[in-house]
Every structure is written in C-alpha cells, then in structure tokens.
Amino acid sequence: MVQERRILYEHLDVPNINTFDVYRQHEGYTRFEKAIAEYQPEEIAQMVWDAGLKGRGGAGFSTGEKWSFVPRDIEPRYLCCNADESEPGTFSNRYVLEKNPHLLIEGILICCYAMGIETTYVYIRGEFTLGKKMLDAAIKEAYEQGYLGENVRDTGLNINIYSHPGAGAYICGEETGLIESLEGKRGQPRNKPPFPAVQGVFMKPTVVQNVETLCNLPFIVGNGVEWYTQMGPTYADTRKDPPEPDRNTGTKLYCISGDVNEPGVYELDLGLTCTELIEVAGGLRGEEVKAVIPGGSSAPILTHYELDTRLDFTSLTLAKSMLGSGGIIVMNETRNIVDCLLNIMKFYAHESCGQCTPCRWGTPWVRDIVQRIADGEGRQTTITRPKFGVTESGRWGDTGETEEIYEDLDLLENVANNIANVDTMTWNTICVFGIAVSWPAVSYMRKFRPEFEAAIREGKLVTLPIAEATVPPEENYAYQQRFIPKEFSELQETTED
Amino acid sequence: MSDEIIQIETPFQFNEENKREFDELIGRYPVKEAAMLPTLHLAQRQAGYISPAVMKYVAELLELSVMKVKDVVTFYPMFFEEPVGKYVIRVCHTLPCALRDCKVVLEHLKAKLGTDIASETNLAKGTTDDGKFTLMKVECLASCDVAPVIMVNDDLYKNLTPEMVDELLEQLPN
Numbered sequence: 001m002v003q004e005r006r007i008l009y010e011h012l013d014v015p016n017i018n019t020f021d022v023y024r025q026h027e028g029y030t031r032f033e034k035a036i037a038e039y040q041p042e043e044i045a046q047m048v049w050d051a052g053l054k055g056r057g058g059a060g061f062s063t064g065e066k067w068s069f070v071p072r073d074i075e076p077r078y079l080c081c082n083a084d085e086s087e088p089g090t091f092s093n094r095y096v097l098e099k100n101p102h103l104l105i106e107g108i109l110i111c112c113y114a115m116g117i118e119t120t121y122v123y124i125r126g127e128f129t130l131g132k133k134m135l136d137a138a139i140k141e142a143y144e145q146g147y148l149g150e151n152v153r154d155t156g157l158n159i160n161i162y163s164h165p166g167a168g169a170y171i172c173g174e175e176t177g178l179i180e181s182l183e184g185k186r187g188q189p190r191n192k193p194p195f196p197a198v199q200g201v202f203m204k205p206t207v208v209q210n211v212e213t214l215c216n217l218p219f220i221v222g223n224g225v226e227w228y229t230q231m232g233p234t235y236a237d238t239r240k241d242p243p244e245p246d247r248n249t250g251t252k253l254y255c256i257s258g259d260v261n262e263p264g265v266y267e268l269d270l271g272l273t274c275t276e277l278i279e280v281a282g283g284l285r286g287e288e289v290k291a292v293i294p295g296g297s298s299a300p301i302l303t304h305y306e307l308d309t310r311l312d313f314t315s316l317t318l319a320k321s322m323l324g325s326g327g328i329i330v331m332n333e334t335r336n337i338v339d340c341l342l343n344i345m346k347f348y349a350h351e352s353c354g355q356c357t358p359c360r361w362g363t364p365w366v367r368d369i370v371q372r373i374a375d376g377e378g379r380q381t382t383i384t385r386p387k388f389g390v391t392e393s394g395r396w397g398d399t400g401e402t403e404e405i406y407e408d409l410d411l412l413e414n415v416a417n418n419i420a421n422v423d424t425m426t427w428n429t430i431c432v433f434g435i436a437v438s439w440p441a442v443s444y445m446r447k448f449r450p451e452f453e454a455a456i457r458e459g460k461l462v463t464l465p466i467a468e469a470t471v472p473p474e475e476n477y478a479y480q481q482r483f484i485p486k487e488f489s490e491l492q493e494t495t496e497d
Numbered sequence: 498m499s500d501e502i503i504q505i506e507t508p509f510q511f512n513e514e515n516k517r518e519f520d521e522l523i524g525r526y527p528v529k530e531a532a533m534l535p536t537l538h539l540a541q542r543q544a545g546y547i548s549p550a551v552m553k554y555v556a557e558l559l560e561l562s563v564m565k566v567k568d569v570v571t572f573y574p575m576f577f578e579e580p581v582g583k584y585v586i587r588v589c590h591t592l593p594c595a596l597r598d599c600k601v602v603l604e605h606l607k608a609k610l611g612t613d614i615a616s617e618t619n620l621a622k623g624t625t626d627d628g629k630f631t632l633m634k635v636e637c638l639a640s641c642d643v644a645p646v647i648m649v650n651d652d653l654y655k656n657l658t659p660e661m662v663d664e665l666l667e668q669l670p671n
Contacts, residue, residue: 085639086636086637086639087637088591088592088593088636088637088641089592089593089637089641090639090641091639091640091641091642093639094639094640125639126538126573126575127575127587127635127638127639127648128639129651129652130651130653160525162525164534164535165534165535165538166534166573167534167537167538167573167574167575167576168573168574168575168635169572169573169574170636181534182531183528183530183531184528184530184531184532184533184534184559184569185530185533185565185568185569186568186569186572187572187573202527202528202531255641255642256642257593257596257641257642257644258592258593258596258597258641259596263641263642263643263644264642265642293592297591297592327641329592329593329596329641331596335596340592340595343590343591343592343595344591344592347591347592347636347637350636351636353572
C-alpha cells in the first residue's frame with residue numbers, strides 16, 4: 001500500500017491554520033526568512049532550477065528555466081499567480097486557498113525575492129468566493145505583520161500582493177488569456193512569442209505560476225534541493241546522446257474523482273501507477289475500471305490496458321497523454337464513453353473563447369456530431385467504399401474488398417484534427433485550447449471505437465462490456481508507440497555492463 | 498442608437514461603501530482599465546445585474562468607451578445583462594458531477610421551482626415568477642470530490658441529494 005506523503009498539505013487540517021499565529025507556530029514564514037537571510041536572489045532561482053520543479057498547472061514546464069527567461073534589467077516585473085482552477089476534475093488549489101492561504105503567500109514572497117518582483121496579482125476564479133475571502137484576510141494579516149508592503153522585515157524589499165477575481169471563463173486559465181483578462185479585456189489568449197516572461201501583463205516581464213508550483217517553493221528553500229530531488233522517479237531521456245536524466249521531482253496533489261470510494265486530494269510522490277492511485281483513493285466503486293482520465297478533461301483517456309502507466313510527466317507523455325493539472329477521473333464498467341465524451345465536448349464548445357475560427361466553429365461542430373451519435377442519429381454510410389491496397393497483380397489499386405464507413409466517426413476525427421492535429425501535435429489555433437479539444441475527442445473515439453460504432457449501428461447508446469468496448473493496444477493506431485520508460489539508474493547499470 | 502437606450506435608463510452610481518472599495522481597487526493597477534473585472538463585480542453586487550446604465554457608469558470611472566465595457570461583460574458568464582432572481586442557483590454538470598448523478602439534482606430543482614434552465618442569452622427563462630430564484634447550469638466548480646455540487650449565490654453546497662435540496666430551499670429566507 002502506497003503511503004501519502006503530505007508536504008504541501010501537511011498542516012491543512014490544523015484548526016485555524018488560515019490565521020497568521022497558527023501558521024507561524026507551524027514553521028510559517030521561517031522558510032522565507034531563511035531565504036532572505038542565507039541566499040542571494042540568484043541562488044534561489046538556481047535552487048529551483050536544480051530541484052527540477054515542473055509547473056503544476058498543466059504544461060509541466062520547468063520553473064527554473066521559465067524564470068531564466070525573465071530579463072532582470074527591465075522594471076517593473078510582475079508575478080501572476082494562476083488560481084483560475086477550472087479544469088474539470090481538478091480541485092487542489094481550492095483547498096490551499098480556503099484552508100492554508102499563508103502557504104501561498106510565503107511561496108509568492110520567495111518567488112518575488114528570487115525574481116526581484118514588487119507586485120503580484122493572484123488571479124482567482126470568480127466562483128471561489130470563500131477562497132478569495134480567506135486569501136484577502138491572510139494578505140491583510142501579512143501586511144499587518146510586516147511580511148508585505150514597504151520594507152518587508154527591514155530588508156528594503158517592497159512586495160505587494162493583490163487578489164483579482166475572474167468571472168467564470170475557463171480560457172483565463174491559459175497564461176496569456178489570464179494576462180489579457182487581468183488587463184481588463186476579454187480573456188482571449190495572445191500569440192506567442194513574445195512569451196509572458198518577456199512581455200506579459202502591461203507589456204512587462206511577467207512570471208505566471210500555478211498555486212501549487214508556488215506552494216512548493218518554501219519546501220525547496222527550507223529543506224534543500226537534495227531533500228526535494230529524492231522524491232519521484234528520474235528517467236533516462238534517450239532522445240539525447242548521451243542520455244540525460246529526465247526528472248519528475250517532488251510530490252503532486254492528485255485530485256481523484258468519479259467512480260472511487262473516497263474521492264479527494266491525495267499528496268503522493270510522482271510516479272505511481274493508476275492502479276495504486278485508485279487503491280489509495282479507497283478502491284473502485286464498481287466492478288472494473290473502464291477508463292481513467294489522467295490529467296483533467298483535456299488529457300487523452302487511458303484504457304484498462306494502460307492502468308500500469310505511471311502518473312508522472314514523462315511516463316504520461318510517452319503514453320501519448322499528459323499529467324496536466326493532476327485531475328484524475330475514474331470510470332467504471334457502467335459508464336458509456338460516448339456519453340462521457342458528449343459531456344466534455346459540451347464543456348469545450350461552451351468555453352471556446354471565439355478568437356480563432358477553427359476552434360470557434362470546430363468545437364460546436366464536434367459537439368453536434370457526438371450529440372447526434374448519442375441521440376442515435378449517427379450517420380452511417382450504407383454504400384461501402386472500395387478498399388485500396390496492393391492487388392493480386394502486385395499493383396496499387398482496388399483490392400476487391402469493401403469497407404463499411406461510419407461517416408460520423410470519420411467526420412469527428414477530421415474536424416477535431418483540423419482544430420489541432422493530435423498525431424503531428426500541431427494546432428491551428430493561437431493557444432493550446434485547440435489540442436485540449438481534439439485530444440479527448442480523438443482519443444476516446446479511437447480507443448473506444450466499438451462503443452461509438454454500436455451507438456450508430458443500433459441507433460441508441462449501448463454500453464458494451466469492457467473487453468468488447470476497448471480496442472486492444474496491439475491492434476490499433478490509437479495508442480501509437482507505447483513503452484514503459486526506463487529509470488535512469490537502471491540504464492546506467494546496463495551501460496556499465 | 499446606443500446612447501438613446503442609455504438615456505432612458507435610470508442613472509447608476511456606486512454607494513459610498515462601494516465607492517471606497519473602488520478607490521482602493523484602482524490604486525492596485527498601473528492602468529485603470531485593469532480594474533475592470535473587480536469593478537464590474539462590485540457593480541453587479543450593488544445593482545443585481547449589469548444594465549446599460551451600469552456599463553456607462555463603469556466606462557466613465559475607468560475612462561473607457563461603453564463599447565469596451567460591453568465587450569468584456571458579454572465575454573464572461575458571471576456577468577448578467579438581465580435581471581436575475583434573488584438567489585442564483587448554479588448547478589455543476591461537468592463530467593465528475595455527471596458521474597455522480599447531478600442530473601437527478603437538476604431535474605429535482607427544475608420540478609421543485611417550476612422553471613426551466615436559464616441560458617446565457619435568456620436568463621428570464623430560468624427565473625421563477627416571484628423573482629426569487631434563477632436556475633442555471635455551469636461548468637466545473639472545482640469541487641469534484643464532493644460531487645454533485647451546486648452554488649447558491651456565493652455559497653457552495655456539497656454531496657447533494659434531492660432531500661438535501663428540499664431542506665436547503667426551505668432554509669433560504671424570502
């Protein structure tokens with residue numbers, strides 16, 4: 001049985017931890033004090049780089065690397081804390097904001113010190129009224145105690161934190177969408193480059209970080225890089241010669257929901273498998289796992305063949321999925337995948353910001369196709385088309401065989417791939433919302449194709465037994481090349497032999 | 498044309514408390530436009546919804562054109578352009594809640610309130626005749642572990658069953 005390793009969430013359930021006094025009794029702000037007493041700002045940035053901290057918001061980009069892009073000679077610089085948690089299946093930031101807001105403030109202080117930033121905006125989604133209230137109260141206390149404001153703790157630093165409410169738009173979780181929204185405009189993402197690190201909010205260098213990423217900083221500074229890098233697996237990146245270590249350090253706040261007995265947030269080392277995680281969450285509610293969404297609704301789905309996949313940045317990328325924000329949704333044998341996809345596509349059709357044509361028109365189109373299939377009106381072409389291939393005479397041509405066409409399934413894949421192509425990983429939109437739409441659409445359809453075909457054929461939603469509903473990995477292009485990555489230490493052993 | 502519409506509305510103004518809060522807000526940003534969302538939230542809390550008169554007032558405060566304010570208001574689902582009920586009930590219906598039978602809660606609310614579900618362009622459709630409730634569906638409320646959830650104005654209610662919905666509706670004062 002895997003044990004939880006509570007670091008960010010260690011004191012979450014302590015009564016009144018949201019107040020300054022109680023937080024202070026639990027090592028509160030000591031890490032920030034250590035940072036300003038013992039380290040230069042550049043040293044902190046280097047520590048974060050060395051710790052291998054990856055952004056927890058979705059993209060999994062190295063935090064230290066992102067900080068290195070920020071030009072230190074342009075003033076002022078800004079920090080935007082992304083608390084616009086709206087990815088379906090993700091809810092870890094809510095608990096930090098509502099129960100332990102001082103931890104976030106300490107993380108922000110360390111980031112501000114390291115990057116020489118004076119102003120921070122915490123962009124909280126509009127629905128988090130309690131979270132905003134708690135954070136505002138904590139910010140007020142921190143000002144009173146001299147941890148914020150002018151001349152923080154007599155160090156000559158000026159640091160201000162302001163909370164900024166969103167207004168219910170999912171796209172504002174995208175970093176440039178967030179910046180536009182913060183500037184008081186429609187939250188429509190910007191073209192990159194220039195990246196926010198160079199020209200972000202108010203056209204000044206901006207660091208955009210997720211709540212969870214910032215909450216990791218006090219522990220990296222407090223306990224040291226060595227302690228932090230012990231946690232999580234290190235793989236060998238064999239694309240490089242010689243292979244470089246690809247690290248997945250630290251813990252992750254896994255949010256588990258759906259068909260498990262004890263849904264909730266579990267803080268665990270990166271790199272445990274889906275099966276282990278379901279076990280930690282009190283086991284499956286139902287008989288068998290049909291599918292697992294590993295990283296919020298944007299992530300491609302995993303089938304029951306892939307339950308041994310380790311949930312970390314590297315392994316999920318190699319499994320053609322992503323860890324994303326760590327929102328894991330489990331589905332048991334009673335769930336219909338067509339119905340689930342319809343739900344998700346309604347979400348994306350609603351949340352498309354309308355800036356880029358492929359997404360504005362493509363998302364409702366995909367939704368309509370799935371709706372049609374779910375309503376039992378899916379289009380199936382009765383005329384069979386000739387199958388092309390190498391004929392008996394050895395030439396390319398009609399082989400004489402015929403192929404049944406499920407017109408709507410081809411159309412679904414075509415439309416989705418024209419918003420963003422999941423095979424080549426290129427998108428026809430400004431931001432990655434495009435790929436967040438076509439990834440689930442195409443992966444659900446490819447991996448659970450029999451269920452889609454059955455719905456079209458029978459004219460109603462049919463929930464097939466798991467074995468029939470899932471396409472096996474060896475038969476299908478859906479999974480692509482899939483292998484379990486080797487740990488770096490294992491690779492070194494083999495090369496030494 | 499738009500000016501004529503604005504003329505016939507009663508002018509809107511912040512009350513003293515909100516004016517103070519606005520003055521504090523505006524100092525946070527290097528440009529006034531950036532205070533748009535918090536200002537609109539304040540205005541909506543006072544006026545109930547963002548009428549053309551509110552837009553005009555906010556535009557004057559932030560030194561922008563009314564069009565720019567309207568541009569923002571129409572983008573964000575949390576801003577209402579029509580009057581809504583005293584209690585806005587937001588029912589989450591995204592996948593994790595759907596897996597935990599949010600449909601039952603939604604249908605129960607519909608039957609109990611005797612109203613349809615509001616759409617973004619037609620809020621009146623989901624508002625009860627007495628103007629007490631507005632029922633709407635929203636996307637993920639980031640509380641998937643305690644699904645199904647609903648929000649009544651600013652408060653979140655978790656792990657709902659139809660019985661709990663009944664209790665909750667009775668508790669709300671008129």
